Amino acid sequence: xxxxxxxxxxxxxxxxxxxxxxxxxSLLRHEGLSNQLALEVLVLxxxxxxxxxxxxxxxxxxxxxxLVYLVSMRARLLVDVANPLSVRGKHQIAESLxxxxxxLRPDAVARSIVLINYxxxxxxxxxxxxxxxxxxxxxxxxxxxxxxxxxxxxxxxxLGLAYLRAGEERKAVGEFNEVIDLMPGSLxxxxxxTALRKRGEAKTKTKPAGLSQKEDV
Numbered sequence: 001x002x003x004x005x006x007x008x009x010x011x012x013x014x015x016x017x018x019x020x021x022x023x024x025x026s027l028l029r030h031e032g033l034s035n036q037l038a039l040e041v042l043v044l045x046x047x048x049x050x051x052x053x054x055x056x057x058x059x060x061x062x063x064x065x066x067l068v069y070l071v072s073m074r075a076r077l078l079v080d081v082a083n084p085l086s087v088r089g090k091h092q093i094a095e096s097l098x099x100x101x102x103x104l105r106p107d108a109v110a111r112s113i114v115l116i117n118y119x120x121x122x123x124x125x126x127x128x129x130x131x132x133x134x135x136x137x138x139x140x141x142x143x144x145x146x147x148x149x150x151x152x153x154x155x156x157x158x159l160g161l162a163y164l165r166a167g168e169e170r171k172a173v174g175e176f177n178e179v180i181d182l183m184p185g186s187l188x189x190x191x192x193x194t195a196l197r198k199r200g201e202a203k204t205k206t207k208p209a210g211l212s213q214k215e216d217v
Contacts, residue, residue, distance in 0.1 A: 116151060
C-alpha cells in the first residue's frame with residue numbers, strides 16, 4: 001500500500017482524475033464531453049487491473065498514467081509527428097501518419113484535428129480539391145457540437161485559402177468572414193483580414209477607370 005491506500009484503488013483514481021481533467025478542458029474549449037475517451041480509459045483501466053491482479057504485480061501509477069495518455073491521445077500525438085514532416089515537404093510520410101491516426105478510431109474532436117491538418121497538407125501540395133473535401137467534412141461535424149471555436153476557425157481559414165486558390169472566390173470570402181466573426185482576435189482572423197484586403201486591392205486595380213471603387217465582400 002502507498003500512504004494507506006489500497007494499490008488496486010490507485011489506478012481507478014488516476015483514471016478518474018485523467019477523465020475529469022481532459023473533460024474539463026474540453027468543456028472550456030466548448031467541444032463537449034467525449035464519451036469515447038471516458039469509455040476507453042475505463043476499459044483500459046479494467047484490463048490493466050485484471051492483468052495486475054492475475055499476475056500479482058502492482059502497476060506503477062506513473063507508468064499507468066503514461067499508458068492512459070498514449071492510448072487516449074494516440075491520434076493527436078500522430079498529428080504532432082506528422083505536421084513537422086509536412087512543413088519540411090515530406091508530405092507522403094505525413095499523409096500516411098494522418099491515415100493511420102484515422103484508422104485508430106479517435107474520438108470526434110481528435111478526428112476533426114486529424115482531418116484539419118490532413119487538409120492543410122493537401123493544400124501545401126496544391127491539391128486544393130482534396131483539401132476542400134477534407135475540410136468540408138470537418139465542418140459537417142459542427143452541428144453535433146464536436147468542433148470548438150479554435151478548431152472551427154482554423155478549419156474555416158484553411159478552407160477559405162483552398163477555395164481562393166481553387167478560384168472559388170465568393171466561397172473563400174464567406175469563410176474568411178466566418179473566421180473573423182468567430183474569433184476576431186485570433187491569428188486566423190488576422191490572416192483572413194489580410195486575405196480579404198489583398199483581394200480587395202487586386203479587384204480595385206483591375207476595375208476600369210470611372211467605375212466605383214466600392215467592393216462588396
